[in-house]
Amino acid sequence: MRSLRREPALLLALLAVIALVLVFIVYPQVQVVVAPGSGGYASFLEGGTWVTPFVHSLEVMALSTTSAVLLGFVYAYAMVYSDMRWKPFFRLIGILPLLSPPFVVAASYILLFGPRGIITYGVFGQTPIIFGLLGIWGVQTIAFFPFAYQLIADALSRSDARMEQAARNLGAGPWRVFRTVTLPLSRPGLGAAILTTAIYIVEDFGNPQLIGGQFTVLPTQAYNLISGFGEFTSAAAVSTLLLLIALALYLAKIRLDGGRSFVTISGRASSMPRPPVPAVLSWACFSGSLVLAGVILMVYGTLLVSALTVLFPINLAPTARHFTFVVTGSNGDALRNTLVFSSVAALVSAIFALFAGWLVQRGDWPGRRVLDFLLILPAAIPGIFFGIGYLTAFNQPWLDWVDRGALIILSMVFWNIPVGYQAAVAGLRQIDRSIDEAATSLGASRLRGFWDVVRPLLGGSLRVGFVTTFVRAVTTLSVVIFLFTPATTVATIRIYQLVNDLNWGGATAFxxxxxxxxIAALVIFAALARGRLALGMARG
Amino acid sequence: MHLRVSHITKRFGSAAAVDDVSFDVPKGSFATLLGPSGCGKTTTLRMIAGFYEPDAGDIEIGGRRVNDLPAHRRGTAMVFQDYALFPHMTVYDNVAYGLRVAGRPRPERDKRVNDTLTFVGLGGMGGRWPNQLSGGQQQRVAVARALVIEPQVLLLDEPLSNLDAKLREQLRVELRILQRRLGMTFVYVTHDQDEALSLSDWIAVMNAGKVEQAGTPWEIYYHPRTAFLADFVGAVNLVPARVESVGDGSVTVSFGPHRASVRRPVDVSLSTGQEVRLCMRPESFTIAPAGASANGLALSGTIARRAFLGDTMRYWVKVDDREWIVDQPDPGATETLDGAVLLSLRPERVHVIAES
Structure with a gap:
């Protein structure tokens, strides 16, 4: 602390960061939590309207997480352990869903399996009711197993191949090695992956909203209360309930993450190959991955075909008219808004997170652990809750002069802070403290040292933060659904509206x-980084 | 005094890493903090640099208290163990960094950087990148980068420990010559007693957060005040003994059946009957086959083990149930000994430590 007092500029910068975090992360959330008041909570709890969506949410979470994790595990195991062919192809397919708004799976699902779906009706002549629990379960399983796959593959690949080689060398077979070495070592990582998947699923707003029908879960309940009935108090209470679930899952995940350190004892990943698995297992992995990749391709292929044909699936004549529709008039504005808002938000978020990460990681002032927690907190906040927070806090008459576009950008900046922050902290861990100190001992103030030395070395973290934030901003629906105005509509909002209007051509083209x-952002990033894609997770 | 450290203390949690340490370093001298890892030497150095805040005590440089100055205003450039070169800057830019921060005009900067690079033997290498240099060259860049800003005190934190033995010795010599020529004040931290002995004008040996003893390398090596010190700065025979009588400049001690009159250490009070330890360096002995004539103190024993070290032959000799370490220089010149031997030692080579 004394060292801060000797450098007023640094102290000022720190206070500015803290002020921004308090205003844009803490304040809006607190507003939502306290909005109902104790009386509000009492009558809300007594009213009992929360029980059904609460139970539904837990039901959906349990079902979808289980199935998504199982499928994700198969894909991840195949990618990390087997010697199957076509791995680059499978890797590419596995990334695709991360680059799209998760709720478009629901749209595709309706086109494929709906009452007029090409498979249900077209192939089998059935008109099933797919809305409700089964629909949500199916859609979320497909939408989120690629996320589970990324998380699980990450956890599995952290286990040191040398230990597996050692176990094989001591006489254990492949299955025994997996059971007694790999699994115990990756258990915390796997647990964290499962919990993270569960958070994505319980927070998911778009899929249940599109396919849930009468089956409401907490996020859709909160949305409907506000948009349908203007019942703000109950909505705040419902979303607080949702926040509690997400927060509990997140805190459990942090605990597990903390216990993960022993997996990476060896420091850098070793280049040693994993011991081979039997050929038959590789073939099983290959078939499994092929089926799963096929499902992903079918989901997105349907969207693409629908966007390029007159009236899918009835009239399959090729046309560009949906794309013309998408780029003209207010639709074109929405696309441009998406690009502008997301770019600005990603840039601001990544830079702010980098600086905040440096302040926390390299600082020696008291309270830095609190700031650290607040900076990763948004990762636990459901998008719908975050949106309601901004709606409550900043939709005030005296703030009317603030442009709504700016508000959307700010919400994207701060909801995504954990992405850039964690990238920055990971990057800083690779840079020895003595590099900062060298600059200082040569006469540079700490801020100057950050600018001259640390910032240029963290280019990689900055790029990861930027691209991941951009992708998440481009694909989010729940955060912006309460913040948009006709002039500040973004692509995800339009997709959502067009699906509701049953304008499938327009929705899919969008x-x-x-x-x-x-994809363009990611390709540019890959070209710039030419390294491995360290893509974080997007969610709706 | 150019650098004065008075009563500084630093705690991490409840443990004191540095506990009431004081010392003075005159201008232009080479001072070394020597000690095992965790002794507090690096913490002390980092407090001088301004990277750590002392919990108590003062640090003065050039007569000015610097406690309240941030690290970048102290005029204490530091050379790091891992060099800490800026990987995204060329050698030239690394060395020019401090001058650029200070806002020195370009012509002056160019001249000083090039002069310094030549000075450390890297003339013409300014365009290289750090990762194109060998470890020794990187360390020279690190030194040049710190020297070029002409700091009041140059701090060096184990700068040679990442180099291989041969290069370490070479750079050690260069560093000493450099310091003499510049007349700059160096504070050097190391755990390697050879480095400390060969480089320094003055050494402070630290242990458990305290300075155990400070003095010239000679004093530290031959007249250690504690057993820890004697053991830390080289191989030693530490033999429990008893004070029989205290004379004017000498003291008579007995150990086992032996009795000797040895030099009385200054600044230490000894009384008759006191339990002490005798400190005898292995190279102070003469070893000869049993039956040879002794010169001074004579001990008969048998060789238990030996190790050929190249420049010396080290013997472990059993005398009265105790193993003594004895070094014989230039082993090629004599026959390798075995069996019963006679050790002899002149009494003035025995140092008394008032600690049992």
Whole structure:
């Protein structure tokens, strides 16, 4: 602390960061939590309207997480352990869903399996009711197993191949090695992966909203209370309930993450190959991955075909009219808004997170652990809750002069802070403290040292933060659904509206345009980094 | 005094890493903090640099208290163990960094950087990147980068420990010559007693957060005040003994059946009957086959083990149930000994430590 007092500029910068975090992360959330008041909570709890969506949410979470994790595990195991062919192809397919708004899976699902779906009706002549629990379960399983796969693959690949080689060398077979070495070592990582998947699923707003029908879960309940009935108090209470679930899962995940350190004892990943698995297992992995990749391709292929045909699936004549529709008039504005808002938000978020990460990681002032927690907190906050927070806190008459676009950008900046922050902290761990100190001992103030020395070395973290934030901003629906105005509509909002209007051609063309933006960002990033894609997670 | 450290203390949690340490370093001298890892030497150095805040005590440089100055205003450039070169800057830019921060004009900067690079033997290498240099070259860049800003005190934190033995010795010599020529004040931290002995004008040996003893390398090596010190700065025979009588400049001690009159250490009070330890360096002995004539103190024993170290032959000799370490220089010049031997030692080579 004394060292801060000797450098007023640094102290000022720190106070500014703390002020921004308090205003844009803490304040809006507190507003939502306290909005109902004790009386509000009492009558809300007594009213009992929360019980059904609460139970539904837990039901959906349990079912979808289980199935998504099982499928994700198969894919991850195949990618990390087997010697199957086509791995680059499978890797590419596995990334695709991360670059799209998760709720478009629901749209595709309706096109494929709905009452007029090409498979249900077209192939089998059935008109099943797919809305409700089964629909949500199916859609979320498909939408989120790629996320589970990324998380699980990450956890599995952290286990040191040398230990597996050692176990094989001591006479254990492949299955025994997996059971007695790999699994115990990756258990905390796997647990964290499962919990993170569960958070994505319980927070998911778009899929249940599109396919849930009468089956409401907490996020859709909160949305409907506000948009349908203007019942703000109950909505705040419902979303607080949702926040509690997400927060509990997140805190459990942090605990597990903490216990993960022993996996990475060896420091850098070793280049030693994993011991081979039997050929038959590789073949099983290959078939499993092929089926799963096929499902992903079918989901996104349907969207693409629908975007390029007159009236999918009835009239399959090729046309560009949906894309013309997408780029003209207010739709074009929405696309441009998406690009501008997301770019600005990603840039601001990544830079702010980098600086905050440096302040926390390299600082020696008291309270830095609190700031550290607040900076990763948004990762636990459901998008719908975050949106309601900004709606409550900043939708005030005296703030009317603030442009709504700015508000959307700010919400994207601060909801995504954990992404850039964690990238920055990971990057800083690779840079020895003595590098900062060298600059200081040569006469540079700490801020100057940050600018001259640390910042240029963290280019990689900055790029990861930027791209991941951009992708998440481009694909989010729940955060912006309460903040947009006709002039500040973004692509995900339009997709959502068009699906509700049953304008499938327009909706799917919009989706393709939206995903293209995310893909373009990632391709540029890959070209710049030429390294391994360290993509974080996007969610709806 | 150019650098004065008075009563500084630093705690991490409840443990004191540095506990009431004081010392003075005159201008232009080479001072070394020597000690095992965890003794507080690096913490002390980092407090001088301004990277740690002392919990108590003062640090003065050039007569000015610097406690309240941030690290970048102290005029204490530091050379780090891992060099800490800026990987995204060329050698030239690394060395020019401090001058650029100070806002020195370009022509002056160019001249000083090039002069310094030549000075450390890296003339013409300014365009290279750090990762294109060998470890020794990187360390020279690190030194040049710190020297070029002409700091009041140059701090060096184990700068040679990442180099291989041969290069370490070479750079050690260069560093000493450099310091003499510049007349700059160096504070050097190391755990390697050879480095400390060969480089320094003055050494402070630290242990458990305290300075055990400070003095010239000679004093530290031959007249250690504690058993820890004697053992830390080289191989030693530490033999429990008893004071029989205290004379004017000498003291008579007995150990086992032996009795000797040895030099009385200054600044230490000894009384008759006191339990002490005798400190005898292995190279102070003469070893000869049993039956040879002794010169001074004579001990008969048998060789238990030996190790050929190249420049010396080290013997472990059993005398009265106790193993003594004895070094014989230039082993090629004599026959390798075995069996019963006679050790002899001149009494003035025995140092008394008032600690049992």
């Amino acid at each position: 989706t393709v345009a939206d995903i293209s933006m995310a």
